[in-house]
Amino acid sequence: MRKALCLALALILGGALARPVLAADQPAAAPSVKTEILGQIDDAEKKLVALAEATPAEKYGWRPSDKVRSTGEVFLHVAGGNYFLPTLWGAKPPEGLDLKNIEKGGGDKAKVIDTLKQSFAYVRQAIGSMSDADLTKIVKVFDHDGTVREVLLHIAGHAHEHLGQSIAYARMNGIVPPWSS
Secondary structure (H helix, E strand, C coil): CHHHHHHHHHHHHHHHHHCCCCHHHCCCCCCCHHHHHHHHHHHHHHHHHHHHHHCCHHHCCCCCCCCCCCHHHHHHHHHHHHHHHHHHHCCCCCCCCCHHHCCCCCCCHHHHHHHHHHHHHHHHHHHHCCCHHHHHCEEEECCEEEEHHHHHHHHHHHHHHHHHHHHHHHHHCCCCCHHHC
16 A cells, blocks of 8 residues: 555656646746846836926925025936936937036926936937847946946936935925825
C-alpha cells in the first residue's frame, strides 16, 4: 500500500513538474528604463499642470522674495528645462522658441499652462524618438561626460524638484494641491 501511494504521488508530482510552462506562468517583463523615466515625467506633468490650474491667476506673479522666481516663472522654468535638456543629446527645440526668455510672461495663467503642457508633449516626443540603445550614448552633461540616460534622469528630477517648490508656493498661498485633498 505504501509503495502504491508513493508511486501515485510521484506520478502526480512528476506530471505537474513536466507540464509545459505557460506564458501566464512567466513573470511580467520589466519595463524599460525609458518607460520608467517617462512614467516619472508623466507623474510630474500631471501634478504640475493640476497645480497650475488650481492656482488663481492673481497668484502667478507671487513670489516669496524678490530674489526668486514667481509662481508662474517656476512653471515656465520647468517648461524651459523640458525644451533645453534634450538639446544635450542633439534634439532640436521647436522653431522660434526663445529659451533665454521663456520665463517671461509668467503672470499669464493661460499662456503658462499651455506652455507647460506643450513642453511636456515635446519632451515625451523627444524621448520617444530614441531607441533604448541611445540611452547609453555619451554626451556632454553640463560639466562632464555622461549618458543620455543621465539627461533623462535630469529631466524627471528637474520637474519633480520644481513641483516641490510649486507645492510650497501654493501652500504659502492657502492652495491645497488637488491630488492631496
